[in-house]
Amino acid sequence: MQFFIYLLYVFRVKTNNIERMQLTKSEEQLMKYIWRLEKAFFKELKEEYPEPRPATTTINTFLKKLTEKGFISYELHGNSRQYYPLISKEHYFSKHMQGLLKNFFNNSIEQFGSFFTKEIDISDEDLKKLRTIVDEKIKSKSND
Numbered sequence: 092m093q094f095f096i097y098l099l100y101v102f103r104v105k106t107n108n109i110e111r112m113q114l115t116k117s118e119e120q121l122m123k124y125i126w127r128l129e130k131a132f133f134k135e136l137k138e139e140y141p142e143p144r145p146a147t148t149t150i151n152t153f154l155k156k157l158t159e160k161g162f163i164s165y166e167l168h169g170n171s172r173q174y175y176p177l178i179s180k181e182h183y184f185s186k187h188m189q190g191l192l193k194n195f196f197n198n199s200i201e202q203f204g205s206f207f208t209k210e211i212d213i214s215d216e217d218l219k220k221l222r223t224i225v226d227e228k229i230k231s232k233s234n235d
Contacts, residue, residue: 121154125176130173136150
């Protein structure tokens with residue numbers, strides 16, 4: 092339910108000229124580790140993976156690609172690199188969801204809302220909470 096509410100809020104942002112932020116599933120998984128740790132050396136990132144862990148060269152390739160794409164950077168500590176995110180998880184998620192709205196719902200918040208309220212089993216209680224959130228947002232906008 093919270094996911095649905097967040098999506099409704101995010102999709103109110105203008106979706107014209109959306110910056111495409113494409114990550115592979117493997118790159119996105121590594122980004123999740125970096126976001127969670129905030130700053131991490133290679134060894135710490137490798138330890139985040141469940142067994143069997145990817146090869147060292149594979150993780151290094153992902154780190155290089157994420158650096159080239161502008162998602163992460165690093166600080167040198169002797170011969171070691173400490174990686175950190177340049178793009179927040181929230182920013183990435185927002186852009187990703189805006190792309191979803193544009194590509195699957197024709198930039199229509201109505202189509203999006205209709206799809207999710209019909210296709211996802213939402214309880215009456217959650218629908219009332221959603222209505223309250225939307226009503227509060229409308230009220231706060233009218234007070235601006």
